[in-house]
């Protein structure tokens with residue numbers, strides 16, 4: 565688990581915490597409930613900094629089981645120092661130990677278990693993308709060194725402007741992109757066709773139920789407002 569903040573990530577972390585605090589002031593874009601810092605972080609990781617959702621609404625929007633979404637997102641958060649800093653902040657802000665399973669997401673754990681480490685679930689494996697990032701694409705986007713939530717937010721919006729099945733070529737120099745982009749694609753049902761950092765070819769998902777449904781067994785063939 566990445567608990568140390570790389571000095572070069574410090575600016576990212578400062579921005580991330582600022583974003584989380586702003587997001588937490590908003591209400592869930594789905595049901596209007598107040599959201600906690602963990603829910604803000606989960607929304608940010610999914611590229612929904614602009615429309616944060618509570619845990620339930622985020623799960624519904626992505627057609628995931630709540631616990632599965634939580635475990636998958638936590639597995640990603642724990643590997644990324646900037647996200648993990650956000651997690652620790654939310655824990656402390658809500659009165660939990662830095663590394664605890666907070667009650668807001670693990671309501672079944674009794675209080676005396678709250679220092680228990682969350683179990684890192686293994687994220688469902690994607691098809692291995694090729695390295696041929698020079699192949700044909702429909703649009704290109706140079707994301708520069710954008711990272712920590714902003715990259716996936718812009719990516720989500722840019723993919724929405726494409727027709728399903730079209731391919732976006734992304735250039736993203738942030739080292740975290742190597743983790744973030746495959747994980748985001750896997751969880752949203754978009755296909756990472758090729759990756760050779762800093763280049764990534766991402767195919768916008770076709771209508772669910774056709775030839776290119778998400779490989780994740782938990783995705784349902786619903787229209788997903790978050791990613792369409």
Ligand SMILES: [Zn+2]
Nearest residue numbers: 592595618621
């Ligand atoms: Zn909600």
Ligand SMILES: [Zn+2]
Nearest residue numbers: 600601602668
């Ligand atoms: Zn919380």
